[in-house]
Structure formats: structure tokens, C-alpha cells
Amino acid sequence: NAGVTQTPKFRILKIGQSMTLQCAQDMNHNYMYWYRQDPGMGLKLIYYSVGAGITDKGEVPNGYNVSRSTTEDFPLRLELAAPSQTSVYFCASSLGKGNGGYEQYFGPGTRLTVT
Amino acid sequence: GDSVTQMEGPVTLSEEAFLTINCTYTATGYPSLFWYVQYPGEGLQLLLKATKADDKGSNKGFEATYRKETTSFHLEKGSVQVSDSAVYFCALGDTGRRALTFGSGTRLQVQP
Numbered sequence: 001n002a003g004v005t006q007t008p009k010f011r012i013l014k015i016g017q018s019m020t021l022q023c024a025q026d027m028n029h030n031y032m033y034w035y036r037q038d039p040g041m042g043l044k045l046i047y048y049s050v051g052a053g054i055t056d057k058g059e060v061p062n063g064y065n066v067s068r069s070t071t072e073d074f075p076l077r078l079e080l081a082a083p084s085q086t087s088v089y090f091c092a093s094s095l096g097k098g099n100g101g102y103e104q105y106f107g108p109g110t111r112l113t114v115t
Numbered sequence: 116g117d118s119v120t121q122m123e124g125p126v127t128l129s130e131e132a133f134l135t136i137n138c139t140y141t142a143t144g145y146p147s148l149f150w151y152v153q154y155p156g157e158g159l160q161l162l163l164k165a166t167k168a169d170d171k172g173s174n175k176g177f178e179a180t181y182r183k184e185t186t187s188f189h190l191e192k193g194s195v196q197v198s199d200s201a202v203y204f205c206a207l208g209d210t211g212r213r214a215l216t217f218g219s220g221t222r223l224q225v226q227p
Binding site: 096 | 119147149151157159160163204208214216218219
């Protein structure tokens, strides 16, 4: 059981470039999330999904897009990268129901620098 | 909207000292409350949780009690170790999105 995996671990982008951050989970969780963590700050929700084919915006969605074609995968797309998107990105998943439904499992993160 | 406020760090303690990290929240309804820990270079791991008022979550010697009357969920440990050095995040569960709202984190440094 690998849990939540993310690739790449590190990436440097030039301003205006695009990239996709990959996230996959093997726990058959319905809910998946993307957060960003800026230095010295808590995590902010970018997008989330409650199941395949269903996505919705979080607190800070501008400059990002997501898709959820399968239960396992939840890629995050950055179009026209800007320095303000320099951050550490975490993907998470949860069962989404029951008393333990809020418990989220996090991937190891992707550290992105835009210069 | 929902929010979580944590005490600012860093908190520096000697080994075997008593630890308290304060956390208060603002939310509608009855959210679940969590403490997550982030070790250097790693993702977040769930440390403990409480799903209703007066519940006490505990794990690895850490404890926190869900206090609805004071809207608090303070983290405590009786005797910290160097290996407890990490960033600790308080969070509450959003009943609608099943997402988490995080505090800004508190860095704990334990010296031998």
C-alpha cells in the first residue's frame, strides 16, 4: 500500500511555463485535495474532488486547474507559471464519510520554484 | 468562515519539559478537530483527532481535549523528546467539503 504518491519531488519553472503535478492514491478514497503551503504558513486549499468527474474550487484556485477522470488520480495543472506560485504543494485523500471521514492522508509534497 | 488560530512559534524546550501548544477555532456547527505533525522535509501526518465536544484525542504521549465552551483544542505532552521536534498544525474539518482548515503551524524545537 503506497498511500498517496506525488511526482515530481522538486521542480524549477520559468515564468510563463506550464506543468502538471501528479497525484495518485491506492486507498480507494473518494475525496482528494490539493493544498499549497507557503513558508511559515498553514496549508491553503486549492481544489478538491468528491469523486471521479467532480471537482470544485477551494480558497486559492486562481492559476490552477484540475481533473479527476479516475478514483486514483488527481493531477494539478499550472498554466502560465508566476513567481507567486512558488510553494510546496501537497496532495491528500480521505474516505469522506463516517466519523473517520475527515482524516486526510498526505503525500510527501512537490517543491516548486518559479523564477 | 471557519478559522483556526495557533500560538506563534518557535517554541524551544529542553528534553523532558512539559509542552502546551494553544489552538482556538471559529466555526459553525460541530466540526471535527485534528492535530497534524510535519517532520522536516516530509508531508503531514495525523497525530490525533477528536470528533465531538469533551472528546480527548491521544497518541504517542500527546493529548488534546475538544472544549466547545472555550472553542479550544490545546495540544499537550508531559515530557518532550528531541525526536518531537517538528511543526505542529491544528485543523478543523469542514462538514461540507470534508476539507481541512489549518492554523499557521507552530514549530517546536527540543534541545537535549
